Amino acid sequence: MKEAKLDILIKNGRVVFPDEGVERNCAIGILTDRIASIGEQDEPAMRVIDAEGLIVSPGFVDIHMHNEEKEDPFTVQRSLLLQGVTTALAGNCGTGLFIDEYASMFDGLYLNLAFLTGHTRLREAVGITDVYREATEDEISGMCGLLERELDMGSFGLSFGLEYAPNTSKNEIIRLSKVLTSYDRRLISVHIRHDGPACIGAVREMIDLARETSVRVQLSHIGSMTAFGQSREALDMIDQARSEGVDVRFDTYPYEAFCTYIGSTVFDPGFEKRWNKGLDALEVASGPNRGRRLDEDLYQRLRSDAPETLIVAHVMNEEEIRACMRHPLAALGSDAILQNKGGHPRAAGAFPRGIRWLREDGLSWPQALSHATVTPADDMWLVSGRIARGAPADLVIFDPDKFTDRATFKDPLLPPGGIEWVIAGGRVAVEKGRIIEPPKGEFLLRCPRIQKRV
């Protein structure tokens, strides 16, 4: 027997190369945290994984998640890892924390985690407590300074949650966005100002921002903003803008229900009209009333007494969300958000479910997996999300016949079926659907001085 040179050899698998649009039967060799070889079936290795009948995919890249819940930052990471996610971008929808706050929350990570600086956090830091008020010039200057500090330290960019701060002025948006123009490879993610019929103007506003600043704009969970009859028009606007050279992109999650806090502006009076749905379409997802549908009394009570309660709103059209996902530009993003292990099943099911939908809609495995790997990786200028020599050894190995989400609104943390192994940073992190390794993820910092892997 030859001397073992590789740490891990994965052999006999159907290896998918989403960036090339092909799959091949071949072996993958891993040495330390990198893919060292592709093709050889009989290279000696310390450990051999037989992937006969299984698909070997790049680890999934989640461009839209939330990891800001300080009480329990790990359940969401574990749920994503069990889906095959190995890299994620936290801090979306304006909620991103400051880097020292993230750093103090984690002693070890289950995922490679990048983060965005949140507009809401910036507003709080300069003393704005009223989400309905405009910022003053001084406050905007203060926010710009803080944002600069975060970008210097490695933040991937800025996230806006404009629906949650509905009177944010154009001046405030432009001045903050322009801070990013002094930095390389930083993006703006945005939960746009309106869902429902007014989303068209809100998409237009963000296309104009990308055009005016030349900063990349990532429209967050486009399905939950536009799948009320406006998705087609929104996608056409994005296509048109891109054909004119505007760098605008989007992500979406594969559910007809969204999830956010009852106390947020999203549930300000008038929402029934926007979605053309009644209170009974809203389900409590955390706290003592979990599982109950809202009525007028419960709505009023939670709004005033427990505004942090998560609500799942079953209000979007599935067909429109599927159309958003099939768009070649669409990145699958979980929008995972949990509170005391309660929340929306997307935290544990978004990736298998989205990939299943794409397969049901006729996409090949490489096409379907591209939405979960190379597309989101490219959106944030990462080299992960692909299988290539020298690429990070982040892989997910699953049974294509059993690969599906199991999480439900009743049981939102049920891990998916069909995942045999997840390899993260060259180590087996998940085996037969169970996490077997302690955390080995890294903070991904976009900073020339301390840049790692990105």
Ligand SMILES: [Zn+2]
């Ligand atoms: Zn959002």
